[in-house]
Amino acid sequence: MAEELKKPDDLLDINLSPPAQGWMETTPTFRKGTYCYSAPLKHQQYLELPNQREWQPHDADWKLPANWKEIILDGMEKLLKKHRSFRLFLDICVRCGACADKCHFFIGSGDPKNMPVLRAELLRSVYRRYFTLGGKLFGKLAGGRELTVDVLKEWFYYFFQCTECRRCSVYCPFGIDTCEITMMARELLNLVGCNIQWVIEPASNCFRTGNHLGVPPHAFKKTLEFAVDEIEDLTGIRVDLPINKKGAEILFIAPSADYFASPHWFTLLGYLMLFHEIGLDYTWSAYASEGGNFGLFHSMELAKRLNDKIYAEAKRLGVKWILGGECGHMWRTIHQYMDTFNGPADFLEEPVSPITGTRFENTKSTKMVHIAEFTADLIKHNKLKLAPHRNDKWKVTFHDSCNPARAMGLFEEPRFIINNVCNSFYEMPENTIKERTFCCGSGAGLGADENIEMRLRGGFPRANAVKYVKETYGVNMVACMCAIDKASLPPLFEYWVPGVEVAGVHELVGNALVMKGETERKTNLRGEPLGE
Ligand code: SF4
Numbered sequence: 001m002a003e004e005l006k007k008p009d010d011l012l013d014i015n016l017s018p019p020a021q022g023w024m025e026t027t028p029t030f031r032k033g034t035y036c037y038s039a040p041l042k043h044q045q046y047l048e049l050p051n052q053r054e055w056q057p058h059d060a061d062w063k064l065p066a067n068w069k070e071i072i073l074d075g076m077e078k079l080l081k082k083h084r085s086f087r088l089f090l091d092i093c094v095r096c097g098a099c100a101d102k103c104h105f106f107i108g109s110g111d112p113k114n115m116p117v118l119r120a121e122l123l124r125s126v127y128r129r130y131f132t133l134g135g136k137l138f139g140k141l142a143g144g145r146e147l148t149v150d151v152l153k154e155w156f157y158y159f160f161q162c163t164e165c166r167r168c169s170v171y172c173p174f175g176i177d178t179c180e181i182t183m184m185a186r187e188l189l190n191l192v193g194c195n196i197q198w199v200i201e202p203a204s205n206c207f208r209t210g211n212h213l214g215v216p217p218h219a220f221k222k223t224l225e226f227a228v229d230e231i232e233d234l235t236g237i238r239v240d241l242p243i244n245k246k247g248a249e250i251l252f253i254a255p256s257a258d259y260f261a262s263p264h265w266f267t268l269l270g271y272l273m274l275f276h277e278i279g280l281d282y283t284w285s286a287y288a289s290e291g292g293n294f295g296l297f298h299s300m301e302l303a304k305r306l307n308d309k310i311y312a313e314a315k316r317l318g319v320k321w322i323l324g325g326e327c328g329h330m331w332r333t334i335h336q337y338m339d340t341f342n343g344p345a346d347f348l349e350e351p352v353s354p355i356t357g358t359r360f361e362n363t364k365s366t367k368m369v370h371i372a373e374f375t376a377d378l379i380k381h382n383k384l385k386l387a388p389h390r391n392d393k394w395k396v397t398f399h400d401s402c403n404p405a406r407a408m409g410l411f412e413e414p415r416f417i418i419n420n421v422c423n424s425f426y427e428m429p430e431n432t433i434k435e436r437t438f439c440c441g442s443g444a445g446l447g448a449d450e451n452i453e454m455r456l457r458g459g460f461p462r463a464n465a466v467k468y469v470k471e472t473y474g475v476n477m478v479a480c481m482c483a484i485d486k487a488s489l490p491p492l493f494e495y496w497v498p499g500v501e502v503a504g505v506h507e508l509v510g511n512a513l514v515m516k517g518e519t520e521r522k523t524n525l526r527g528e529p530l531g532e
């Protein structure tokens with residue numbers, strides 16, 4: 001990755017002087033490292049997307065349909081009718097600028113069009129021109145502008161430089177959610193076949209095999225069996241592995257990266273050990289083998305179709321409720337959109353922990369409990385024997401993943417768990433955590449390797465906060481609860497703050513968990529000697 005990449009100091013050499021021309025006159029340059037590639041034709045075909053073709057964003061000709069403008073304006077009209085919030089967000093911005101310096105992409109790039117207020121204006125200006133009286137009559141004078149191919153390209157460039165993290169919305173006095181504007185812009189771009197590989201390929205795989213990685217059911221089973229073997233080597237205990245077990249009490253869903261990638265794998269070991277230890281009556285599904293939902297980064301319709309498989313499997317297997325693992329956008333989808341997509345899930349029961357009797361009232365409608373709530377409740381009721389010293393190798397901080405944190409308010413549960421399974425925990429600065437957390441810079445489908453410069457720029461504020469706790473307290477481990485974070489934070493830290501590792505919260509739980517009948521642990525879940 002580093003060959004063509006600037007050194008950190010050079011990347012931060014940002015020119016903050018405004019461009020000589022007005023913002024309506026500037027067009028984006030599709031410079032390598034700052035944008036994502038388009039979806040391959042076979043995946044466009046698999047999902048039956050509009051305007052299927054081979055193309056790339058750096059091509060001069062995007063091979064748009066002849067009536068592309070009509071399609072976009074018609075699509076915008078439909079979205080304005082369907083989502084009141086969309087029209088409201090376009091109408092009420094007073095351009096106070098409170099959000100301007102809150103986006104990690106603006107901080108890391110200095111590009112004015114990465115200010116949330118201006119990012120939204122890219123679309124708002126077209127809305128004004130075609131859907132407001134002032135814009136229709138006075139055009140530019142009323143802040144309206146014509147929809148041209150250059151404008152469409154600009155939308156693509158900047159709305160695929162927004163991780164839909166919603167940090168800007170926390171600071172807007174009117175609650176304008178620029179993420180929702182990005183989502184609408186991406187819906188519109190998709191109408192004319194302008195989308196990116198890193199979103200479409202996983203979504204297409206999910207349709208074919210039930211997960212983003214394209215792992216078929218037999219390989220899913222095999223990889224989980226490897227995990228069982230590994231746990232046996234570590235602890236001497238052979239844990240249960242229920243898959244597609246009809247009539248189990250609980251269906252467990254994790255992001256597919258947990259059973260294929262590192263450091264996610266250690267989180268998987270943690271889940272399996274925990275469930276075995278408490279004797280949970282649960283099952284995995286080899287068909288709904290994905291918690292994540294890349295449809296959310298494409299269109300509401302695709303998100304709905306992908307989310308539905310989780311509930312269809314819960315119904316098929318006859319479980320009472322669903323437990324979900326460490327995933328970011330699974331929780332955003334469930335928490336904010338599931339009830340209007342596919343729910344309420346009336347065929348399931350209101351979740352109650354079979355171990356502690358706790359009723360998870362916040363999940364009344366979705367019937368889906370977050371693993372952090374579940375485990376924190378077990379610890380609170382003294383149901384786990386824990387040896388936190390096994391994590392003493394690490395001084396830990398916690399990265400609030402945007403979706404479980406800002407979208408769900410899951411702030412205290414992971415901290416409570418970490419404080420019980422580790423002896424050294426340190427917070428990053430207050431304006432970078434909890435609801436004000438900084439994004440990893442790669443969410444919403446932007447984790448592509450070709451987009452590495454933008455990922456590193458966008459991830460800079462997060463890495464900078466980690467650098468602070470590293471230098472102040474000696475932090476060497478960042479715990480988090482999202483598969484995209486676990487994939488994107490390691491290269492980010494390697495670049496900005498080397499010497500800091502990344503773990504899932506349930507990896508730390510697995511390390512500390514004292515299992516009944518276990519042999520003396522010599523190593524942590526990574527196979528590294530304990531205490532070094
Ligand atoms: S949602 Fe996040 S990435 Fe998008 S404009 Fe707001 S702060 Fe920036």
Ligand code: SF4
Pocket residue numbers: 092093094095096097098099100116117171172173174175176
């Ligand atoms: S903070 Fe809200 S009202 Fe102010 S410029 Fe940003 S989006 Fe507009």
